[in-house]
Amino acid sequence: xxxxxxxxxxxxxxxxxxxxxxxxxxxxxxxxxxxxxxxxxxxxxxxxxxxxxxxxxxxxxxxxxxxxxxxxxxxxxxxxxxxxxxxxxxxxxxxxxxxxxxxxxxxxxxxxxxxxxxxxxxxxxxxxxxxxxxxxxxxxxxxxxxxxxxxxxxxxxxxxxxxxxxxxxxxxxxxxxxxxxxxxxxxxxxxxxxxxxxxxxxxxxxxxxxxxxxxxxxxxxxxxxxxxxxxxxxxxxxxxxxxxxxxxxxxxxxxxxxxxxxxxxxxxxxxxxxxxxxxxxxxxxxxxxxxxxxxxxxxxxxxxxxxxxxxxxxxxxxxxxxxxxxxxxxxxxxxxxxxxxxxxxxxxxxxxxxxxxxxxxxxxx
Numbered sequence: 001x002x003x004x005x006x007x008x009x010x011x012x013x014x015x016x017x018x019x020x021x022x023x024x025x026x027x028x029x030x031x032x033x034x035x036x037x038x039x040x041x042x043x044x045x046x047x048x049x050x051x052x053x054x055x056x057x058x059x060x061x062x063x064x065x066x067x068x069x070x071x072x073x074x075x076x077x078x079x080x081x082x083x084x085x086x087x088x089x090x091x092x093x094x095x096x097x098x099x100x101x102x103x104x105x106x107x108x109x110x111x112x113x114x115x116x117x118x119x120x121x122x123x124x125x126x127x128x129x130x131x132x133x134x135x136x137x138x139x140x141x142x143x144x145x146x147x148x149x150x151x152x153x154x155x156x157x158x159x160x161x162x163x164x165x166x167x168x169x170x171x172x173x174x175x176x177x178x179x180x181x182x183x184x185x186x187x188x189x190x191x192x193x194x195x196x197x198x199x200x201x202x203x204x205x206x207x208x209x210x211x212x213x214x215x216x217x218x219x220x221x222x223x224x225x226x227x228x229x230x231x232x233x234x235x236x237x238x239x240x241x242x243x244x245x246x247x248x249x250x251x252x253x254x255x256x257x258x259x260x261x262x263x264x265x266x267x268x269x270x271x272x273x274x275x276x277x278x279x280x281x282x283x284x285x286x287x288x289x290x291x292x293x294x295x296x297x298x299x300x301x302x303x304x305x306x307x308x309x310x311x312x313x314x315x316x317x318x319x320x321x322x323x324x325x326x327x328x329x330x331x332x333x334x335x336x337x338x339x340x341x342x343x344x345x346x347x348x349x350x351x352x353x354x355x356x357x358x359x360x361x362x363x364x365x
Contacts, residue, residue: 003156003159004324009018009265021089022066023064023066023090024064024065024066024067024088024091024093025063025064025091025092025093026062026063026088026195027060027092027095028060028062028095028096028104029059029095029096030056030060030077030095030097031097032100033056033077034056034079034099035055035056035057035058035110036052036056036077036078037054037055037056037077037078038053038056038061038075038078038214039053039076039077040052040053040063040073040082041070041073041075041344042072042073042074046217048074048076050076052065059099059207059274067090069212070087070112070178071085071209072085072087072088072121073085073086073087073088075095076080076328077099077102080099080102082102084105086107086116087110087116087178087182089110089112091110093108093109093113093182094107094109095107095279096108104239113179115174116179118170119170119179120168121328122164122170123163126159126162126166129159130159137149137152137156140152164187164188167187167188168200170183175204175205176205176207176208176224177205178208178213181204181208181213181214182210182213183218184201185213188200189325193224194221194224194228197217197220198221200217201217201221202212209359220330221326222329224349226328226330226340227328227330227346229346229349230347231345231346232344232345233248233258233340233344235247235248236248236258236292236315237250238315238317239316240303240313240315241298241301246343248340248343251288251290251313252343253286254287254342255282255286255288255339255340255342255360256287256288256340257287257288257289257290257338257340257351257356258292258324258329258338258339259276259289259290259335259337260291260292260294260325260329260331260334260336261291261293261294261335262295262301262320263292263293263295263297263301263303264295265334265335268335269304269308271335271353272309272310273308274352274353274354274356274357275356276311277308277357278356278357279312281357281360282360282364283312286342287310287360287364288312289310289313290312290313290315292315292316292323293315294319294323295315295316295320296319296320297316297318301316301318303316308360316333335352336349336350337349337356339351339359
């Protein structure tokens with residue numbers, strides 16, 4: 001089950017006391033907007049973090065300060081569910097629009113936002129087509145039209161590939177702009193393999209080395225490199241359901257399937273019978289399962305273990321997607337599994353169903 005966050009970052013911004021001479025001056029004029037408060041926010045691992053606020057008076061408000069580098073930010077308006085997203089850079093930026101159509105605000109005075117506008121324009125055709133296919137899929141499911149459902153699946157995959165090609169082309173044409181690494185963090189960071197991502201990051205010039213978005217991408221590459229096949233499996237040390245610390249290394253000498261899952265994950269629960277089958281068949285031959293849950297509710301976690309008859313080692317820090325172990329292994333979707341040999345070396349990734357049984361059969365012949 002995919003993690004639906006476009007991306008998450010750890011960001012600390014010090015607005016006051018910044019010694020930069022350049023400043024940003026973000027001016028808003030939103031017609032028909034009631035008086036209230038506007039919040040300047042950025043996305044972090046803990047969700048939206050407010051870094052400044054301003055009073056809204058007759059539709060007008062502003063933010064001033066200085067940034068060490070351009071940053072994508074969000075403007076939250078009191079009483080409005082929709083946020084305005086834009087690039088903040090050290091220049092004078094004007095935002096005009098209407099309170100009833102915040103998605104159509106006009107942004108001027110900012111070269112980066114002009115570039116981003118071009119990108120969104122290219123993207124809109126694909127987004128519109130995806131919405132059409134999604135609606136057709138919903139209608140076909142209502143009548144169980146499997147033929148149409150299969151056709152839509154193929155069309156969706158084709159459209160997805162075409163969209164990614166467009167995104168990659170745009171990035172290659174704007175490789176000197178911070179907008180490109182930002183777009184990768186938004187749309188490609190979890191869909192590319194480590195070599196593809198590493199190759200893409202290498203196109204950016206030295207001037208972007210310190211961009212938070214380039215740093216995010218490099219961190220992702222390093223994380224994936226650390227858990228490649230042939231690498232020692234990073235240690236995991238977490239509490240089990242009884243609060244007793246269990247370590248991955250304690251199972252050294254056996255083949256171990258590290259299973260990332262959660263009680264709320266439908267595909268994970270569907271995979272449970274396959275894991276039970278593999279465990280019953282190969283456990284006495286030297287096979288173990290070390291399940292790491294991305295749950296946040298202890299009772300739901302334990303209930304799922306009991307209901308699915310999962311009789312092996314289970315651990316969790318109950319932090320959901322903030323799980324330290326999941327971060328260590330670069331997990332962005334579940335179910336996710338890593339197979340480790342008796343020496344603690346990673347030998348396979350994401351074996352499921354019959355593929356897992358067949359692979360284990362070759363190991364224990």
